[in-house]
Amino acid sequence: MLVLITYDVSTKDEAGAKRLNKVAKQCSKYGQRVQNSVFECLLQPEQLVILREKLLTLMNLEQDSLRIYNLGKKYQTKTEHYGAKETYAPEGVLVL
Template identity: 70%
Template structure:
């Protein structure tokens, strides 16, 4: 299933900047960054549970927010992309 992960982490202090970096690095392990604080992650249900757990341990619930949007298995019809960034197919092989 495709899950959209969005986050807003306060960077008012060094601890917040560290949390922002940690959240971004964790999301990079599971998906593709499509905007600054937005990731598209193709996940199995157990991976989603694990990612949620990991991100919620990092964040400060008094200052930060994280949202998970479950687009499901038939996500292709739920995404319209316009503009400069090229779209990609999360199910294709990713060459690094």
């Protein structure tokens, strides 16, 4: 299933900047960054549970926010892309 993960981490202090980097690194292990604080992740349900728990332990929920959108298995009909950045195929080959 395709999951869209968005987050907003407060960077008013050095601890917030560190949290932001940790959250981004964790998300990049599971998916593709499509905008600064937005990741598309093709996950199995159990992977989503693991990722959610990891992110929640990294974040300060009094200062930061996390949103997870489950687009499901038929995500192709639920997403549209326009603009400068090229889109990618989540089920395709990812070259690092």
